[in-house]
Amino acid sequence: MPTRPIRTRFAPSPTGLLHVGGARTALFNWLYARKHAGTFVLRVEDTDHSRNTEEAKQIIIDGLHWLGLEWDEGPQKGGSYGPYYQSERHSIYEEYLKRLEKGGHLYEEKGAIRFRSPREKVIVEDLICGKIEFDLTNPGTHPDMTLRRPDGSWIFHFVNVVDDIEMQISHVIRGEDHLSNTPKHLELYKALGTEPPLFAHTPLILNRDGSKMSKRDLGANLGTYPQEGYVPEAVRNYLSLLGWSPKDNREILDTAEVIQLFELHNINRRSAAFDVDKCFWMNGQYLLHMDLARYTELALPFLEKAGITWESWEMLERVLSIVKPKIKSLPDLPDWVRCFFSDDFPYDEAAVAKNLSHPDAKNRLEALAEALLLLNPWEATPIEARLKETASRLGVKAGELVHPARVAVSGRSVGAGLYEMFEILGREKTIKRLLAGTH
Template sequence: MKTKTRFAPSPTGHLHIGGARTAIFNWLFSRKNKGDFFLRIENTDRERSSEEMVQSIVDGLKWLGLNWDNDIYYQSEHINEYVSACYELVKRGHAYFCYCSEEELEMKRKEAEQKRIPYKYDRKCLYLSEEEKLKYEREGRGRTIRFKVPDGETVFFDVVHGEIRFKNSEIDDFIILRSDNTPVYNMAVVVDDHNMEITHVIRGDDHISNTPKQILIYQAFGWDIPVFAHVPLILGPDRKRLSKRHGATAVLEYRDKGFLPEAMFNYLCFLGWSPGDNREIMSIEELIDAFDITKIQKKSAIFDQAKLEWMNSEYIRRKENVELLKLVKPFVEKHGYKFEDDTYLLKVITLMKDRVKVLEDFVTFGKYFFEDPVDYDREGIEKYWKDKTSEILSEFVSRIEKIEDYTAPVIERELRSFADEKNIKAGDLIHPIRLAITGMRISPGLFEVMEVLGKETTIRRIKNALDRISVKN
């Protein structure tokens, strides 16, 4: 049978890290086995679902490079199929109508709580006579459909967790169709997975408790049961479920911060899975070839922001400058910086690419390439701006003005020659000049930065610093 998997998010929120990882595992497994990967939007919750969230999920998946087979499958277009399936189960004797009101059920829950026993529906409506049912119908009572859980035990083999057993006596006769004629999650999922011929259900292990209910529905219809693989949850560094308190959780937030999709894809693959060797940076093709569903770990994965940033920096470093230009330019323009041609920005990228973690860093850490510094690092002033620094820099500006071939090697030669003439260390010039033209203590090589900025800008910034820092001192 052809391998078929699906990613089935609810459009009640953005595509988050956990969902993206689940989608990637499904996609990798299908591509590895020459199968199909489907996208199903579970939008039966009309109040909480929105087109905006559907688009956000689609955009997130596309950004990661995940493509799906066939058109998107929307649950809202299949409501009649779910309703018909529920009535079919009633007809077969595997489900029954329940006329109990919410008030009645809540009272029974409170009674169980007072007695300190687990609440379980008492099957009152299973034993109603036809006359009692007709009476409730005439009264206009709302009714749900409950699945009749059989005796015995539900056992299934999970690819990640091994054999899992549930006693049916601990499973409530769960509702499969609400009183407003909308199906519940467990019912719709089974009908969809059967109709879509899904062979493998790969999802978060928070769904393990749903699995026995779904298997019981499969068995009631006599349908083939898919293979289940429940992957571990993703936790924050504090080992609590990943949430906004740990930082960004929506995939597109990482896109907007300047993470590369290849890096995010690569990193998410390693949250709960590894190829079994020392490889960390892997191409899509390598990941497809290496992916083995049986190597998914049982324990929860820890989301490490620092590791993601390292991986992203590796991907940035390995890209050609021209390719990076297309990616960096939108971030530069977002901050209001414009250039007549791309030559200058390419020079900036050349100097910065080994020093940034995300694309945004080209602008935030390299701000001095785009505008004169407005502040100067206080610690740098105290450390590098000595009594005679202003006098020495003023004199060196005259030397810069005479340089015709304003390139890094010539600038360096002139600076070191000047330092020798003044009998000072080269660092007595290098550090305060860096502070003057960047406002910072750290930057790429000073002479390369001076060349990229150009003679006019370099001189202007040194003179500005002489005026402003001398005042502060």
């Protein structure tokens, strides 16, 4: 078989959302193209007019952008094999239909154009599933497929094959839901006298309980990921491990590594269940290890949405730097940092009841405030030392000072390291809140 340039494609139809399964299919196509210095094509299969809206198309484009899967040819990008919307390719389909017509492969039935199956056994050589034989000899079980409806609109199987031929696609990497369609597609390639692409059918993504993932199921809609605080590089990593594995027990892999290790034949044949917990964990790992600049960039929308404002970028970064190691998800951020940017933050009732209602709380916090009044320099380490001195002078454990202090200063019983919080908050506010917290 002559080798041809590697060209893969993602061919979604605009349904109004980018399904996580589709996103993974796109990822695999993108990975394969990148690994082999090939071309990744985005083609929008918008033959169904009722679903073909601008918003629906934009959702696909936004989703792929967010995941970082840049296409080399397609909408907004162009290329020599366009147009990349099926709705704009009528004349091409007409041409191919004529070719089939000339070959005597077509007939008309109630205004619809149908393809007369040669009624043969068809072998699919799949890069993932292996060799599979389909028996299409019985018209009762495998009726001839329709290519065009009476109203002139096209059927998926036909345009999909035509476009893959026209766009010189070398590898069709798609969901396993198309495996049973493949022999029909092969009939079309043969009738058209064209060498078919290589096929690789990836198993589907299911819910945790093994049921199929519909658009409303948890994690199914990629469009919800950004607002839930997922970061693209983490999701890319997680998705690449759904059905594929580097086989060396490693899981945190950056994209460059995945590209290097990725092999179609290493893709599992069994379907994978989407595990939100693990995706969340992996996201946390990325959040934990990423640099502060990137973290800040990702944090911004969440802070803005919560109405938090900051006086200086430096202050913002200082706050984020002490909270970052402690927090697992971006949407939690506002509650953790509000007390640094405003005096108007809520006091958690349970925390107050537990830590500030002690009869000695007032005296202890006053003692602490006094001890810190003239501390110099105002930094975490000396603050810690001074707090511990105060605790022992009072004859209590450090925790009995720490916990009430944290609530007095932040309104909450959980948060960043207390001494760092004091340092960043500044002496004036710290002392003021220590004293106010006892009233």
